[in-house]
Amino acid sequence: MKFYAGLDVSLAETAICIVDENGVIYREGTAVSHPDDIALWLSKVEHSLERIGLEAGATAAWLFNGLREHGYHMVCIDPRKLRAATKMMPVKNDRNDARAIASCMRVGWYSVVHIKSDVSQELRMLLANRRTLKIKAIDIENEIRGTLKVFGLKLSGRVTQGPYERMIRELIEDVPRLAAMVQPMLIARRALREQSAVLEKMLLGEVRKDETCRRLMTIPGVGAITAITYVGTIDDPDRFQRSRDVGAHLGLTPGKYASGEVDRTLPITKCGDVIMRSTLYQAALALLTRTRKL
Known part of the structure; x- marks a missing residue:
């Protein structure tokens, strides 16, 4: 038995x-x-x-x-x-x-979920940690902007990452109480940006060592982050019988509702990896808007 x-x-x-x-x-x-x-x-x-x-x-x-x-x-x-x-x-x-x-x-009523290799798991965690640090840094920047607006202080024009802290300090130098409140936020933001850069350097090092990543980066619109995210998500290409199965795995294929005389094609299923799907969207946007025609 x-x-x-x-x-x-x-x-x-x-x-x-x-x-x-x-x-x-x-x-x-x-x-x-x-x-x-x-x-x-x-x-x-x-x-x-x-x-x-x-x-x-x-x-x-x-x-x-x-x-x-x-x-x-x-x-x-x-x-x-x-x-x-x-x-x-x-x-x-x-x-x-x-x-x-x-x-x-x-x-036998189940769908098997692929368990990624240790290498792919490490890449996924590295990407997730980098993304978390960048999101938290952006949240702090938005909070600082909101704090300044309460006192009628606004950043003018497009502000790049380099002069951001310098411009904030110039705005608050004549308001000591406000400067005391914003100072810890600026320190935290700087630390998050520095550690995010450390993780990004580690990612770029992995990309340089991976032949598949380098090959993927020859595609217009595909950068280092897109390439390594794709490699970490796919993990083992042999688990897909056909190349078009990858689109369905990532939730990029349309859904379908067919019952009786009703037969409708639905939007994409979005049932796959969210980070991979959003990264591919950004790569497609870069291809359409930033890549020069050959």
């Missing part, structure tokens, strides 16, 4: 459920959300497990790879499809979610 397991992962504990091929619950319990602790719990099961499923999430890659090292057949599933199966539950808790995941493993 075959057995299947479902893991519902939370930060502290993971609910575990094992069902047999007939859907009968064989064993349930909880373990600390660590690959070694979960593997220890599973090792006490007398039968081998056909498949073990867990939802895609923040710690999914870590648990997935850790349990695979222990020899288990792991499957990472799309939580959106599982949500459709669990939304009718009268009682929703971790134990019932683990039961639902185990049942999906048994009947």
Whole structure:
């Protein structure tokens, strides 16, 4: 008889459920959300497990790879499809979610989510951290502008990043109380910009070492950030059977609603990676507006 397991992962504990091929619950319990602790719990099961499923999430890659090292057949599933199966539950808790995941493993009603390699995960985190620092710096700049406007002080014309701090200090030098309030904001902004530049230098170093990134940058409108974001998102090109599958994976293909006599083509699905999609949009905009014709 075959057995299947479902893991519902939370930060502290993971609910575990094992069902047999007939859907009968064989064993349930909880373990600390660590690959070694979960593997220890599973090792006490007398039968081998056909498949073990867990939802895609923040710690999914870590648990997935850790349990695979222990020899288990792991499957990472799309939580959106599982949500459709669990939304009718009268009682929703971790134990019932683990039961639902185990049942999906048994009947095969799930969509597999690709677990990226460690290299791609590192690139994604590097891009995300750089983006966070830049957004926070922009937020501080906007807050400073808003503070100055309250006192009737405005930055005139287009202000580039270089003279920004100098121009702010010139505006507030005659208002000591305002200068005391804005000074910490300027220091924080400068620190964010400096550390963002550190991460950007690391990204550019990765781009220089990657042959695929350099090849992608030969495309008009594609720069270093677009190239490395694309490489980190695709990770393993062999997981796509056809090149046009990439567009659907990124949510760039139109949706469709067809029922009875109604047949409508919808806007793009937007079901893929948001950062990759927005980066490609910026690359397309640069191609249309800034790239010179050859």
